[in-house]
Amino acid sequence: MFAPQPTQVKCPQCQQPFTLSVHTIVDVGQQPELKEQLLRGQLNLMSCPSCQTTGVLATPLLYHDPGTELLLALVPMQLGLKMEDQERTIGSLTNALMAQIPPEQRKGYLLQPKTVFTLETLAQEILRGDGITPEMIEAQNRTLRLIEELVAMLDDDEGLSTMVKEHQEEINYEFFLLLTQYAAITKQEGDHEKAGRLILLRDKLSTITGISGADAGTPQPETITREEFITRLLDIPNRAGRAQEVAVNRPQLDYEFFQTLTHQIESAQTAGDTERATRLTNLRTELLEITDELDKAAQEELRKASALLLEILQAPDREQAIRERIEQVDEAFLVALAANVSAAENQKQEEVVQALQEIYTVVMNVMEENLPPELRLVNQLIRTETTEERREVLQAHQDIVTPEFKELLDALAQDSEEQQQTEVTRRLRTILEELNQ
Numbered sequence: 533m534f535a536p537q538p539t540q541v542k543c544p545q546c547q548q549p550f551t552l553s554v555h556t557i558v559d560v561g562q563q564p565e566l567k568e569q570l571l572r573g574q575l576n577l578m579s580c581p582s583c584q585t586t587g588v589l590a591t592p593l594l595y596h597d598p599g600t601e602l603l604l605a606l607v608p609m610q611l612g613l614k615m616e617d618q619e620r621t622i623g624s625l626t627n628a629l630m631a632q633i634p635p636e637q638r639k640g641y642l643l644q645p646k647t648v649f650t651l652e653t654l655a656q657e658i659l660r661g662d663g664i665t666p667e668m669i670e671a672q673n674r675t676l677r678l679i680e681e682l683v684a685m686l687d688d689d690e691g692l693s694t695m696v697k698e699h700q701e702e703i704n705y706e707f708f709l710l711l712t713q714y715a716a717i718t719k720q721e722g723d724h725e726k727a728g729r730l731i732l733l734r735d736k737l738s739t740i741t742g743i744s745g746a747d748a749g750t751p752q753p754e755t756i757t758r759e760e761f762i763t764r765l766l767d768i769p770n771r772a773g774r775a776q777e778v779a780v781n782r783p784q785l786d787y788e789f790f791q792t793l794t795h796q797i798e799s800a801q802t803a804g805d806t807e808r809a810t811r812l813t814n815l816r817t818e819l820l821e822i823t824d825e826l827d828k829a830a831q832e833e834l835r836k837a838s839a840l841l842l843e844i845l846q847a848p849d850r851e852q853a854i855r856e857r858i859e860q861v862d863e864a865f866l867v868a869l870a871a872n873v874s875a876a877e878n879q880k881q882e883e884v885v886q887a888l889q890e891i892y893t894v895v896m897n898v899m900e901e902n903l904p905p906e907l908r909l910v911n912q913l914i915r916t917e918t919t920e921e922r923r924e925v926l927q928a929h930q931d932i933v934t935p936e937f938k939e940l941l942d943a944l945a946q947d948s949e950e951q952q953q954t955e956v957t958r959r960l961r962t963i964l965e966e967l968n969q
């Protein structure tokens with residue numbers, strides 16, 4: 533235990549000296565509650581008895597989390613310490629920490645704390661150790677800001693519709709998830725009026741966008757909570773199995789997921805359940821590795837896809853270029869293409885939009901030419917809108933419509949249902965029903 537030391541400090545505002553209990557070593561392995569205090573800006577919080585100015589004391593601080601093997605040294609910039617004084621301060625704090633760790637538990641990382649110069653960077657590094665990146669926090673803040681803007685528009689239906697159109701891409705499934713959680717937290721905190729407005733907003737948005745607010749209360753693809761997902765991951769006996777589960781459910785491992793996991797680790801530590809704390813901590817380390825690998829692989833795929841798209845765009849004969857490269861066209865390419873179309877649309881670059889849409893049409897045609905005849909027929913059928921149209925298409929391909937073809941349709945319908953492609957599933961089922969009549 534590292535008890536806070538009573539220290540003489542001076543008010544930065546009125547220079548009045550007073551005594552404050554100051555933490556200079558935070559070891560969350562021993563005192564997990566200090567982590568939350570630090571992240572909330574309540575650690576070493578001073579309040580001047582004379583002028584009531586409050587603020588966090590700028591003081592050197594060593595932060596240690598044995599669970600994630602994280603050792604950070606904060607040397608506040610405003611102290612203006614010289615290089616050698618910084619090193620001396622960090623050295624003496626590290627020695628004090630080492631002295632309390634049994635020799636057999638001392639590890640290499642304890643010799644080299646990562647130095648940061650602001651409290652904000654310290655908090656970022658701590659969260660990063662929990663799997664929460666600054667990008668995730670920024671994305672979450674952006675969504676919360678959007679929610680506030682939308683709530684302000686709640687009584688203006690026309691204004692709300694316009695805003696929804698402008699932010700179409702952001703108002704997705706994850707958006708509804710966060711909105712639902714935000715409403716629940718607001719209610720818990722006792723602000724029933726605001727919670728009511730948030731729920732009203734959710735219902736209105738759900739009507740406008742067609743995304744169901746009711747579905748959004750629980751994570752996809754199966755309706756399980758983050759806690760249940762953590763338990764399920766813990767139950768999988770090996771890393772390969774977990775890696776597979778994570779690959780399928782990558783979007784579920786978001787900010788709240790890692791936050792929930794971290795809270796579970798902390799409560800296990802507080803409850804003295806070391807075994808569970810260790811299991812959860814190992815799980816977190818492994819999940820961070822797996823998601824990192826997945827994200828890197830996805831980025832690499834996207835980078836290759838963008839390069840391919842550029843090659844095609846710059847080719848003198850685009851159709852020929854596509855035919856020559858059709859083997860390289862994969863899902864990542866289509867994702868890159870769609871992203872480029874919407875970016876060009878937003879920037880009102882109509883020529884680019886048109887060129888990209890042409891590429892899309894050619895790619896689709898060439899891909900279809902390369903398909904086996906049964907799949908080509910399925911694609912044709914999916915594009916039909918009426919029973920008459922379908923009848924015509926089927927009439928022209930009677931030789932293909934065998935019992936095996938129906939089995940294929942059924943298998944495809946099941947696949948698309950698993951991938952939550954509701955519209956495709958509906959169309960496939962309609963085709964099957966009509967075939968069976």
Ligand SMILES: [Zn+2]
Binds near residue numbers: 547582
């Ligand atoms: Zn003061």
